[in-house]
Amino acid sequence: MDDMITVKNLTKRYGDYVAVDDVSFTCRPGQVTGFLGPNGAGKSTTMRIIAGLTPPTSGVAQLYGVDYRTIPNPATQVGILLDASAQHAGRTGAEVLRLSAMTMGIGRDRVDEMLELVSLTPEEAGRRVRNYSLGMRQRLGIAAALLGDPKILILDEPANGLDPAGIHWMRTLLRGYADRGGTVLLSSHLLHEIEIVADDIVVIGNGRIVAQGTKDELLAGAGTRVRSLDDAALGEALVAAGITVQRNTSGGLDVDADPVDVGRAAAAVGVVLTELRPADGAQLEAMFLQLTAETQREHTTLEGVAR
Structure with missing residues (x-):
């Protein structure tokens, strides 16, 4: 079986x-x-x-x-x-x-x-x-x-x-x-x-x-982390290419696309990349927190009531 x-x-x-x-x-x-x-x-x-x-x-x-x-x-x-x-x-x-x-x-x-x-x-x-x-x-x-x-x-x-x-x-x-x-x-x-x-x-x-x-699927689904010498210009280029972009709180951009596609978009506008890598555990953690935020809030409220 x-x-x-x-x-x-x-x-x-x-x-x-x-x-x-x-x-x-x-x-x-x-x-x-x-x-x-x-x-x-x-x-x-x-x-x-x-x-x-x-x-x-x-x-x-x-x-x-x-x-x-x-x-x-x-x-x-x-x-x-x-x-x-x-x-x-x-x-x-x-x-x-x-x-x-x-x-x-x-x-x-x-x-x-x-x-x-x-x-x-x-x-x-x-x-x-x-x-x-x-x-x-x-x-x-x-x-x-x-x-x-x-x-x-x-x-x-x-x-x-x-x-x-x-x-x-x-x-x-x-x-x-x-x-x-x-x-x-x-x-x-x-x-x-x-x-x-x-x-x-x-x-x-x-x-x-x-x-x-699989762990790999969930990590891949979390996208790509990218930093450059001009994140604003890179962000505009990525959006123009139809790629979803989020600014990361620790710097750089979280991008819902393959690293190759991100690199191509950057090259097209001449932006120099300083970091380009697949998502890691930090992205999986962000996904987990986002997916369970509603549950966390409910239980915080319930605990408050219980006290």
Whole structure:
């Protein structure tokens, strides 16, 4: 099967509130799919539906072409981390993994292997989870998700609580897992986290998909950055050539066109370019902020009311 995760026309309503609104996307093997959006955009609800924890109002979410709840011994097929703080606080880290391994019919050697993989020392593994930092809980949660050697990983905000070294470790781990043929769905409200590791990106705001595609497609869609010795004359030449131009706050112009077309327009009017390059993460960030601005404003208002 080409797509390991298939979400089609997924909707979830709570009374009059629509948490997820006609969401569709797929996740492919060998790829990290970044599920990006501000807090409250519908990421966690969508992931809970995929994991069989929340029933959808309508639409389908399938893994391997079937409903999660119909998969036999599902933890050996799908590794899930939705809430690192939900682990049993009274058990040690090692006990949490051993109980999971027993349920799956997996030997204890795999538990030790996973503890080593996520860099939890024997001393830390022997501590009760209530005494874990959030970062340690995330590592334990990732170990639990990988325990059954699944082909699909679904992780909701797994970098929360990790320090910079921990975030780098997690990215390296997920990249290696996908490169070996695994399928990863990774959510975050932080664009930079997603941008570095993801192959495909799905952006959600107000419960609806607002952009999706490969990272390269989304970056290409953000246009070109150009600076010159005479930006005013260059801007006029570009507009005359039918190219959309925006002045960038840090100087230069953001142009909705291929760099070659920009160079030709500049040459035609004799303007010397000092910078010409495809859009980078700064443009993707601008797109993300623009796409989710409405969601951000609504939640700011709601938070104000709640107080």
